[in-house]
Amino acid sequence: MDSETREKLIAAAQQARTRAYAVYSGFTVGAALLTADGARITGCNVENVSLGLTQCAERVALGRAIAEGHREFQALAVASSTGVAPCGACRQVLAEFCDELRVLLVQEKPILHTREVSLLALLPDRFEPKTDS
Ligand SMILES: [Zn+2]
Numbered sequence: 001m002d003s004e005t006r007e008k009l010i011a012a013a014q015q016a017r018t019r020a021y022a023v024y025s026g027f028t029v030g031a032a033l034l035t036a037d038g039a040r041i042t043g044c045n046v047e048n049v050s051l052g053l054t055q056c057a058e059r060v061a062l063g064r065a066i067a068e069g070h071r072e073f074q075a076l077a078v079a080s081s082t083g084v085a086p087c088g089a090c091r092q093v094l095a096e097f098c099d100e101l102r103v104l105l106v107q108e109k110p111i112l113h114t115r116e117v118s119l120l121a122l123l124p125d126r127f128e129p130k131t132d133s
Contacts, residue, residue, distance in 0.1 A: 001034070001075055001102065009034050010106050010114060013077035016042035016057065017108075023047060024054075030079040031057035033065050036072035041065040058090040062097070075102040076119075083107025083115060091123040 001009075009032050017030025022045055029045045043061030047054045058078060065073070076094065078086060083105045086094065094101060101119040106112070 005034070005038075006075075006104070009040060009075060009077045010079065010104060012040045012042050013079035013104075013106055014108065016044045016061075017079045020044035020057065021046045024049070024051065028080065029057040029084070031061040032077045032079075033061045033070075033073050034075040034077075035065060035070040036074060037070075039065075039068075039070065041068065041070065056087060056090050058086045059093055062090075062093060066097075071097060073098055073101055075104060077104040077106055077114075079106040079108060081107070081109045083113065085117065085122060088123075091119065092127060094119055095123055095126045 012032035013030045016032060017028050020028035020030060022028045024047045031043045033041045035041065041061050041064050043057045043064060045057045046060060085105055098119055103117050103119055105115045105117060
């Protein structure tokens with residue numbers, strides 16, 4: 001991924017963050033997936049009064065991407081004030097489609113800073129049922 005592609009992916013995650021519906025926590029998150037063919041698909045967190053029904057930005061982005069026909073991904077940018085990593089549930093859901101994925105953790109305050117990790121590092125022992133054969 002060249003630097004222009006990386007910067008556009010980060011900017012897309014930051015833009016998605018501005019659309020987050022985070023009226024209960026106040027913690028807004030934006031995500032942007034880079035598909036194998038170069039499309040950027042965004043998501044934001046969508047909270048609910050029944051807090052357990054809240055949807056994370058990463059899974060919103062992944063669901064939109066799948067619905068649009070994408071199945072392979074190069075990278076994911078996640079933008080928040082503190083640069084949080086995807087939660088455990090999102091890691092497992094991303095692993096459904098990605099053996100490996102570059103993950104850019106974008107911290108917006110006090111200064112913009114991006115840390116790069118891999119999905120494999122975030123989820124080294126994913127749940128994968130063995131088949132009985
Ligand atoms: Zn999550």
